[in-house]
Amino acid sequence: MTFLKGRRILLGVTGSIAAYKSAFLTRELVKAGAEVRVIMTRGAMDFITPLTLATLSKNPVLSELIEDRETGVWTNHVDLALWADAMIIAPVSAHSLGKMVTGQSDNLLLLTFLSAKCPVFFAPSMDLDMFKHGSTRENIEKMQSFGHILIPVGKGELASGLEGEGRMAEPEEIVQQIHDYFEARLPLRGKKALVTAGPTYERIDPVRFIGNFSSGKMGYAIAHELAERGAEVTLVSGPTSLKVEHQRIRTIHVESAQDMLKACQQEFSVAEWVIMSAAVADYRPVEQSEQKIKKTDAQPVVHLALNPDILKWMGEHKSPAQTLVGFALETNNALENARKKLKAKNLDLIVLNTLQDDQSGFGYDTNKVTLITADNKTLPLELKTKTEVARDLIDYLQQSAQ
Numbered sequence: 513m514t515f516l517k518g519r520r521i522l523l524g525v526t527g528s529i530a531a532y533k534s535a536f537l538t539r540e541l542v543k544a545g546a547e548v549r550v551i552m553t554r555g556a557m558d559f560i561t562p563l564t565l566a567t568l569s570k571n572p573v574l575s576e577l578i579e580d581r582e583t584g585v586w587t588n589h590v591d592l593a594l595w596a597d598a599m600i601i602a603p604v605s606a607h608s609l610g611k612m613v614t615g616q617s618d619n620l621l622l623l624t625f626l627s628a629k630c631p632v633f634f635a636p637s638m639d640l641d642m643f644k645h646g647s648t649r650e651n652i653e654k655m656q657s658f659g660h661i662l663i664p665v666g667k668g669e670l671a672s673g674l675e676g677e678g679r680m681a682e683p684e685e686i687v688q689q690i691h692d693y694f695e696a697r698l699p700l701r702g703k704k705a706l707v708t709a710g711p712t713y714e715r716i717d718p719v720r721f722i723g724n725f726s727s728g729k730m731g732y733a734i735a736h737e738l739a740e741r742g743a744e745v746t747l748v749s750g751p752t753s754l755k756v757e758h759q760r761i762r763t764i765h766v767e768s769a770q771d772m773l774k775a776c777q778q779e780f781s782v783a784e785w786v787i788m789s790a791a792v793a794d795y796r797p798v799e800q801s802e803q804k805i806k807k808t809d810a811q812p813v814v815h816l817a818l819n820p821d822i823l824k825w826m827g828e829h830k831s832p833a834q835t836l837v838g839f840a841l842e843t844n845n846a847l848e849n850a851r852k853k854l855k856a857k858n859l860d861l862i863v864l865n866t867l868q869d870d871q872s873g874f875g876y877d878t879n880k881v882t883l884i885t886a887d888n889k890t891l892p893l894e895l896k897t898k899t900e901v902a903r904d905l906i907d908y909l910q911q912s913a914q
């Protein structure tokens with residue numbers, strides 16, 4: 513239920529026996545990480561108490577437009593509607609359904625419903641014959657014609673003891689449908705991305721290596737942001753203590769630059785976006801000792817061989833449909849060096865960070881980067897968290913792809 517994490521959900525509860533299920537629905541939404549605010553009609557309060565829903569949602573339940581007549585304190589239904597990423601009206605009784613269709617607005621829930629600009633889901637709940645009635649059918653169709661999303665009723669035993677259609681969908685089904693609705697609309701759904709992160713370790717012997725200080729934070733933030741927006745991400749990660757759990761991220765763990773090259777070459781051709789934030793070691797020891805090298809008085813010498821340049825290989829093999837993004841970590845002549853790398857490696861974009869900026873580069877949670885494009889536009893960004901840098905970078909790629 514990754515989509516629901518951090519989303520703002522307005523739950524409207526109207527007067528129907530199924531209102532008891534709104535307690536479970538609230539719990540499911542909160543469990544999925546959503547921020548939930550509940551609006552109840554007076555009719556709903558005959559079936560379930562505001563205290564129950566306030567406790568489960570961890571927010572006061574709203575029901576009155578005017579909270580205090582003496583002081584004139586009121587609930588701003590427009591702000592409330594604008595606050596929400598989605599509104600769910602569950603259950604919606606035949607009575608409230610009729611009012612929604614005809615635009616009546618004599619309670620806070622209806623006023624908020626009319627003000628909502630976010631997707632509105634409605635889950636009807638009523639007895640068999642009420643549900644079958646022509647006016648109910650027509651009202652449901654009208655709601656759909658306004659662009660609202662029906663959560664279909666279930667079949668089974670109804671509160672009246674009759675069997676048939678009219679039960680409100682189960683809370684788990686409602687949450688799943690809302691999740692699926694948003695997931696299907698994620699902007700990068702179906703896009704395949706390859707991201708590298710972290711350092712590479714180049715072994716000298718079984719206990720020693722040449723490496724660098726990369727923590728993987730930058731690359732993991734990029735992979736996570738891409739996946740959150742719907743992309744299918746392959747993350748090729750050098751050794752790091754970071755862990756990522758996301759249903760759209762597949763992680764391939766590697767150790768050395770040669771391992772990373774192999775993994776990247778396997779994944780490259782299917783990736784539409786490739787973002788190389790790993791700090792790949794440029795050199796590796798020519799020889800790797802099978803045994804731990806013993807300490808002696810003689811000064812040891814480690815002969816180094818040049819590692820393959822993974823990004824350069826990609827630049828030579830990329831198709832016009834692929835977007836290739838590299839990173840440049842510089843200490844001096846930053847802009848000039850980054851531009852040279854962009855050209856030499858045939859990149860579409862390079863993300864420059866320098867070790868001269870405070871709180872920037874290896875290990876920090878923050879980074880200060882400049883985006884440089886192939887047509888030499890430069891976009892310096894403020895110091896921000898690596899999550900925000902990832903967002904800005906993906907925003908930029910999305911805009912450029914339009």
Ligand code: PMT
Nearest residue numbers: 726727728729730789791792821822823839840841874875
């Ligand atoms: O991991 P963190 O602690 O969060 O730190 C993030 C970071 C500083 C590692 C990251 O922001 C960053 O700058 N990554 C690139 C570091 C680097 O190796 O830069 P470079 O200028 O040496 O390499 C240029 C580009 O070529 C990079 O995209 C690199 O992945 C790639 N490369 C380099 C050498 C090589 N043999 N193969 C490559 O593909």
